[in-house]
Amino acid sequence: MSERAHGSPPAFRSGELRDPALTAALRTLELTVRRRLDGVLHGDHLGLIPGPGSEPGDAREYQPGDDVRQMDWSVTARTTHPHVRQSVADRELETWLAIDLSASLDFGTGLCEKRDLAVAAVAAIAHLTSGGGNRIGAVVSTGRDVVRIPARGGRLHAQSMLRTIATTPHPPDGTRGDLRGVVEALRRPQRRRGLAVVISDFLGPLDWERSLRALSGRHDLLAVEVLDRRDLELPDLGDVVLHDPETGRTREFTTTPQLRDDFARAAAEHRAAVQLALRSCGAPMLSLRTDRDWIGDVVRFVAARRHSFGAPAGPARQGGR
Numbered sequence: 001m002s003e004r005a006h007g008s009p010p011a012f013r014s015g016e017l018r019d020p021a022l023t024a025a026l027r028t029l030e031l032t033v034r035r036r037l038d039g040v041l042h043g044d045h046l047g048l049i050p051g052p053g054s055e056p057g058d059a060r061e062y063q064p065g066d067d068v069r070q071m072d073w074s075v076t077a078r079t080t081h082p083h084v085r086q087s088v089a090d091r092e093l094e095t096w097l098a099i100d101l102s103a104s105l106d107f108g109t110g111l112c113e114k115r116d117l118a119v120a121a122v123a124a125i126a127h128l129t130s131g132g133g134n135r136i137g138a139v140v141s142t143g144r145d146v147v148r149i150p151a152r153g154g155r156l157h158a159q160s161m162l163r164t165i166a167t168t169p170h171p172p173d174g175t176r177g178d179l180r181g182v183v184e185a186l187r188r189p190q191r192r193r194g195l196a197v198v199i200s201d202f203l204g205p206l207d208w209e210r211s212l213r214a215l216s217g218r219h220d221l222l223a224v225e226v227l228d229r230r231d232l233e234l235p236d237l238g239d240v241v242l243h244d245p246e247t248g249r250t251r252e253f254t255t256t257p258q259l260r261d262d263f264a265r266a267a268a269e270h271r272a273a274v275q276l277a278l279r280s281c282g283a284p285m286l287s288l289r290t291d292r293d294w295i296g297d298v299v300r301f302v303a304a305r306r307h308s309f310g311a312p313a314g315p316a317r318q319g320g321r
Helices: 019-037 073-079 114-128 155-166 179-187 209-216 257-280 294-307
Strands: 055-061 083-088 094-100 135-141 146-152 195-200 220-227 239-244 249-254 285-289
Touching (some): 019 294, 094 114, 114 135, 114 195, 146 179
Parallel strands (some): 094 135, 195 220
Antiparallel strands (some): 135 146, 239 249
16 A cells, blocks of 8 residues: 555655645646545534634523623623633634744654644645635744745635745754744734644643733634654664754764663653643644544544534633634
8 A cells, every 4th residue: 555545644844845846746736636625624614623613692500610700791791600601713814824844843754744744734724714804824933034925815825835835944953942932923923713733743842831821812722742752762773873853962872672662662752842832822622643634533533623613621611623
């Protein structure tokens, strides 16, 4: 079976393809997304995840698990029973992407690099949130440079956005990623209420949690994690030389059983901490891996979120959180 049959996105090689080859790769990606994702969502929707809209609706009596920020104090005072104000989902959705293209994404031992997977995730989100006057924009960070793409609607804009992201240059060796910075760039200036999607491998310090929680006060959140299997475990290769492009350091290791166990345990602990931080921010996580059918994972995630519509998943938020 070919790599394409496994759901591999085109290998963009971080924009190093010549224009005809890049155009063909983006076209292949678009066709794959349209073929596999058409019909996943039907009708007007707020986004990939159910959540509150920005238009006020009717009030109803408070139930345990409701978002206390939606309390309707005037009705509560009048009836002497706590009420919350329901909201009506917007028919026009504005989606903003915070995309981490730091050097740690220029790596992959599966069917593609993690950066290719990030571009593929953007294509899927753009397709799922398109139509009906919806708009999508992005803030892209390599750790050194920040690229801002204004929110607009239409297929041509989505194609142009994908091309810009796919051709974003590599950061220089030794450039650390700045996920907190790209989340802050999404927070300011303040944008229309909508859906904010953070795409990253979430490696490195969790200094972005406070910024993401602040972002959740205005937007629905979705986190897209792009991982390679070597982010989680080391193979038994004996003596190896590893280079960290974000620090510029190169070290030689012997992959002993103890080292492999320590690495796997540290990776598992870090990923658990990331999941806990995202959960505390009210951000469901879509996990994509370079060795899996990524678009199948997208379909299953969207189906699961729609099935959980209206079911509270945490104390802070309701509506599919």
